[in-house]
Amino acid sequence: MNFEESKYFINRELSWIEFNKRVLQEAYDKNYPLLERLKFLAISASNLDEFFMVRVASITDLVEAGFAGQDASGLTPREQLEQIAVHIHKFVKKQYNCLIKSIIPAFKKKEIIFAGYDKMDERQKEYLHKRFEELIYPVLTPLAVDQSRPFPLLANKSLNLAVRLKGTEEERFALVQVPSVLPRIIEVPSENGKRIFIFLEDIIIEHIGFMFSGYKVEAVCPFCITRNADLDIDEEDAQDLLKEIEESVARRKWGAPVRLEIIRGSDIETKQFLIRMLEISEAETYEVPVYLDLTAWMQLMSVEGFEHLKDTPLSSPIPQDFWGKEDIFSAIREKDCLVHHPYESFDCVTDFIRQASTDPDVLAIKQTLYRVSGNSPIVKSLITAAEHGKQVTVLVELKARFDETKNINWAKMLEKAGCHVVYGLVGLKIHCKAALVIRREEEGIRRYVHMGTGNYNDQTAKLYTDIGIFTCRDSFGADISALFNFLTGYSMVPTWKKIETAPFSLRLFFDRMIENEIEQVKQGGKGRIIAKMNSLADKEIINMLYKASAAGVEIVLIVRGICCLRSGISGLSENIVVISIVGKFLEHSRIYYFENGGQPKIYLSSADLMTRNLDRRVEIAFPVEQERLKRRLIEILKISMEDTVKVRIQRKDGTYAKIDKRGKPQVQSQMVFYEKAKKAVEQLQGQAFDQID
Known part of the structure; x- marks a missing residue:
């Protein structure tokens, strides 16, 4: 049997879509509290955004470059785009069926209402009008589109309104960006125990005429564009990798459009205007019934009074291998320690670096950082260690997708504190998870090692299932030392004792x-x-x-x-x-x-x-x-x-x-x-x- 026949392989992108369907299925599961279901729906939308920004964008680039080779499943890039479009259109329909037919009715049963402007009573309309005048209108900027003012370069994933206007002369078009600095979902005063919410764009649409005096508003079309956000970095010729990545991240907002989302039933002339201006096809245009950008619903997770609609957070116990041990180094000397997150607390990992940072017997700390949290206690401990005179070496992977800016900022802070910072290797991402603490003890120098399956991120460690091992066995210490020496200096690839x-x-x-x-x-x-x-x-x-x-x-x-x-x-x-x-x-x-x-x-x-x-x-x-x-x-x-x-x-x-x-x-x-x-x-x-x- 020929194992390599294309019929034996599933296309990577179609397999990913199957995975995101499984995520969406969780939003239908009524065993979850309501906001947890909504969270899964938002996650499926966020996943889809990234899929377009990276995977669809890269395949589109192949098509535009004229590449017609087949993948393992036998599909050319053009055929992949065609099949992706068919599957994603069906998937988006399921997302909105979940929202409209399952989740919103469930909110309504709990007297939580999401309504348009026309459903507001006079008192509520007065409140919204005042809010518009005082808070919303001052930050809006109408952008005319004509011969002297070309179609503007709209940021990736920004929500906008396309407006068709009728004046004394010919028809005109203008754009209004829905400001991202304001909450997307706004609560309206209500009585009888109900909670009523309206979306920001509905308020703007109701008052859109204020911005175009002398013109008649013929149609308003909310839309959102998704752009190619994959970084294009020439690592071989980059004189300064950090600077090159900073510049590439800045360009990410303005990549070529790969998806247009609009409200179904929108004005056909306005829709065609957007397709023409964005140079996008009908297949790349996705029409939805209501509420563009389902990720916006995550805002409800922080609304006061909705605690009963969320899961009670699970408190991760102390890992059994560290129970009753205050000194993390003595615990590791006693035995190799296995930790299973998030079922066991991640604190042992942050404590490992924190204790090392001020321990007078610790001489050096070496660590890889791929994705860390915005307020990382591990990075703070590494800075403390450097300030205490320890030799600290940190391999920060600047090319961790969508975490580049955060990692650049951490890298600069670490360098400023006196850490040796290595930005990775040309052509390779440093994705391994390892930390090495070198400590002076009575018996001599001892190396303590942590190796794991997940990132050194104290926040995602509460949500991701990962496993880590702590050990001070010489064989692992020698391997991880050799790994860091290889990554930071010039040396041949070592012969490993234990690791691969x-x-x-x-x-x-x-x-x-x-x-x-x-x-x-x-x-x-x-x-x-x-x-x-x-x-x-x-x-x-x-x-x-x-x-x-x-x-x-x-x-x-x-x-x-x-x-x-x-x-x-x-x-x-x-x-x-x-x-x-x-x-x-x-x-x-x-x-x-x-x-x-x-x-x-x-x-x-x-x-x-x-x-x-x-x-x-x-x-x-x-x-x-x-x-x-x-x-x-x-x-x-x-x-x-x-x-x-x-x-x-x-x-x-x-x-x-x-x-x-x-x-x-x-x-x-x-x-x-x-x-x-x-x-x-x-x-x-x-x-x-x-x-x-």
């Missing part, structure tokens, strides 16, 4: 481990692979998995997002099961399990099985060798595979379906992990009390 790295050895490592499972089957044994990741798209790895399946290796793939592999095909992938878990938390951990003839090998990694991770990023994979920790990871995989509530299983055509729950226990893996983390600490507390007694 991309783009150097990680691809070969996965090939070797899969081949080993095939060999186990050939020798009459059992071959088994369980891989948990965010995305699977690399063609060579998929071919290896097909080869393993055809040889009889049992494979379970727990893939949150993109999966270009087709499961369940006779003779090819009949031994492969693909499942996806989408729930309250974003599944982000990467765990790779290989049966290895009954002596399982388990690796954690920063890398997904995508070509970019294996060939164009600096990544690490590291083994978990202590039996106690291996059992915990095996249990995490087992519980994930037993999920019956938030799991979907891939079908042969690449779509996903919820499993048949009949006769099966209700297992929601994320909640199981949270309960187990709480119970583990409760047991430790109980043991401590018993000792006191």
Whole structure:
């Protein structure tokens, strides 16, 4: 069988759309509080925005460049755009069905009303008129479009109003930007316990004539444009990478339009005017029934009095491996420590750097930073460490998409404080997650290491599921030291003692481990692979998995997002099961399990099985060798595979379906992990009390 036939591969973009459908399904789940459902709807919209700004934009560039090559699934760029448009138009319809037919009626039952201007009583209209005059009108700027005043360059994702006017002469067009500095959703005074809201653009439309005295307003068309926001950086010729990225980020607002969103039923002349001015096609134009930009609904998450419509925040307990330990270094010396976020608190990671920053015995700290929070305690600790005279080296990845500006600002602050800041490598993103603390102790110099599957971001650590390991074993200390030396200086790629790295050895490592499972089957044994990741798209790895399946290796793939592999095909992938878990938390951990003839090998990694991770990023994979920790990871995989509530299983055509729950226990893996983390600490507390007694 030819594993490389295009019919055996799912197009990456269409697979991503399937993932976003799973996100949208959560918005329909009435087991969530209402605002949590609305949040999933907004997330699906935010995901879609980024998809257009990056993926659709890059494919459009290929079409305009005349590239007609096929991807692994056999589609040319033009064919991909055509199929994307068909699927996304259907998806947007489902989004608005969810909003209009499910979520807004649910709000109405709770006497929370979203209404247009015409539904307001006279007192409310008077309030809105006064608000318009005092607060809104002063920040509005009408922009005429004529021979002397060309169509303006509107910012990416800005909400605007196109106005068709009739004067004494010919018809004219003008634009008014809906100011982003004002709240999009505005509460209106009401009685009888009701909460009534109106959208900012509805207020502006009602008063639009104030800005065009002497003209008759024939039509008003709200619209939003999405632009190409992928950075175009010539790293080879850039004299100053930081400056080049700063300039590229500034240009991001003004990339070529890739999507036009307007309200359905808008004035046809105004619509055609926008299509003509933006040089966009009908296929790239998306008409929606109401309320452009569904991400705006996230504003309701911060409205006072809506706390009962949200989930009660889960308080992450102290990780069981750090319970009762005030000195983080003594805890790590005692044993390797595994932490599972957000079910266990991320504080141990921030404490690791914080304690190191002021510890007189700590000589140096080295750390990679890919995405950090806006008020990062880790960055503050690194600055404190430098101020205390420690040698601090930080690898800040400036090319972390949509976090470039934040990372540039942090990099400048770190440099100003005296840290050595490295901005990454030409042609490679530094995506690995590692921190190294070098400490002077009685026995000599000891190296403490943290390696993880997720970013050093204290905010996303509350929402993303990730796993980290703390160790002071010499082999890992030597590897991570060598990794930092390679990234910051000039040296040959080391021979690793424990870890595997991309783009150097990680691809070969996965090939070797899969081949080993095939060999186990050939020798009459059992071959088994369980891989948990965010995305699977690399063609060579998929071919290896097909080869393993055809040889009889049992494979379970727990893939949150993109999966270009087709499961369940006779003779090819009949031994492969693909499942996806989408729930309250974003599944982000990467765990790779290989049966290895009954002596399982388990690796954690920063890398997904995508070509970019294996060939164009600096990544690490590291083994978990202590039996106690291996059992915990095996249990995490087992519980994930037993999920019956938030799991979907891939079908042969690449779509996903919820499993048949009949006769099966209700297992929601994320909640199981949270309960187990709480119970583990409760047991430790109980043991401590018993000792006191």
